[in-house]
Amino acid sequence: MALATSISSVFDQGSVKVKSFTIKTSDLSSPPTQLFIVAPVEENTYPVLLFCHGFCIDNTWYSQLLQHISSHGYIVVAPQFYHYMLISPTKETEIAAKVTDWLSTGLSQVLKEKVKPDLTKLALSGHSRGGKVAFALALGHAPTSLKFSAILGIDPVDGQSPSNRAQPKILTYVPRTLDLEIPIGIIGTGLGDQSTGIIPPFAPDGVNHAEFFNESKPPSCYFLAKEYGHCDMLDESKASLASWACKSGKGSKEDMRRAVGGIVVAFLNDYLGGESKDLEAIFEKPSTAPIVLDPVISVKE
């Protein structure tokens, strides 16, 4: 049975032991805002992912997803942009930039002694409005001292409609104008543009994943979680909580988190780790994922 155990999948938990913890602004490392961090505990040097939470969502509500990613050998830093009092995406982007700068000085201080971040391998992700913030940061709407090597939007949303979007507007409504010179990945949800009937949909047509992908300059890739909703990748209890307002898929939320986590890991393995086989495997056979991914699109040039 040696063969079976040696086949690991990005859709399963990785083999690296991880620890989750929160760093307050009062910490000696002086982070610009509270941070939720998930990091390996084993001695090694790891690439880093900066993750931006969505509208009215706490950074800790993604703990299961971020643990999945980290267990494949990544340090994940998720800033909390606000508590209770909403701020503008412009302000969120400024905070995200400050957190990025903090990584160089602060991150090593808060990790276990022999766990080292490799900041030459830094990627960016975000969910919902956090996807907008991630793109705003990558596009330079707030300056950073570090460079990102790849960006992955998880059901990113640029506003309420094409004509009603907060600054900074990301979408231009011209294909391939998001010219970031880094690989772009987009994960969409098939139910994100649907309403529960209580409030409007969270990821309306025209400002959601489809247009973000349309405007992504290759190399770019796209994955639609066809039967899931906008908040279905949150922690189990939070996804249930969100489902009153946010259309939710009928399938297992754990499968959704594994699918999203697996795509993120495969994407990072390729563009931070230089190992393309996991991502290529998803392009070739989307059915290896625990949920329906349809369509899956890869644009190389």
Place this chain on the structure above:
Amino acid sequence: MALATSISSVFDQGSVKVKSFTIKTSDLSSPPTQLFIVAPVEENTYPVLLFCHGFCIDNTWYSQLLQHISSHGYIVVAPQFYHYMLISPTKETEIAAKVTDWLSTGLSQVLKEKVKPDLTKLALSGHSRGGKVAFALALGHAPTSLKFSAILGIDPVDGQSPSNRAQPKILTYVPRTLDLEIPIGIIGTGLGDQSTGIIPPFAPDGVNHAEFFNESKPPSCYFLAKEYGHCDMLDESKASLASWACKSGKGSKEDMRRAVGGIVVAFLNDYLGGESKDLEAIFEKPSTAPIVLDPVISVKE
């Protein structure tokens, strides 16, 4: 100077002499609606383009554009869907289907004796809401007895906003879902999403060329007439007339018509004529066009 004269461009008038004429429903050939036809007069067999006019626009208002296309060896048939009294896109699609069926029996009757249509080489195009109708027809919203080999939308528009679109809705807000199994071309205008301040824009973000391209299954291609407006390919006098309500480019409208006409010809040469060099030349060097085309995108698979 033999070399210079031998270089012909799709952006120039072609060498084929053409004639424009209107066929009324009272004609012996019994067309389902009034038709504006532009056809070569020289003896030969020619591929056919069915062209659907835009919202509140007469089929004859495209005479210069359609003459340009026809002069490269194509028969163009442009039905008039309504006069004065607007009808629904569903109804327009039904009429377009009837006109398609009429081509087999009626078209030869109205052409000069030795001018023959080759209905095995039939393409579809449309401007503005006529682009929506063209896609509706290709998608089978009304059945036809003939098959289309390619479709090209000229600043197509699916409605007023993603959430406000008349039936049949074409866009799905999922990339590459317009699975027509035929090549798709999209020409957009850079100013189509802008308003003159009098009425809303004719081709608003989220329902225009960008999303049509995003949803086109390859092979697909995209051309943005960056500095021109939604009605700038109409006949000279009509483009001026339209400019009160429809944001217009500052450049020469003749150049715009030549650019759009040239793209249509290159597209038809490739997908009806089997000669790809003209289209490839535009992909390779968009600056050969008489106007700024930016971006130009070709997706092969």
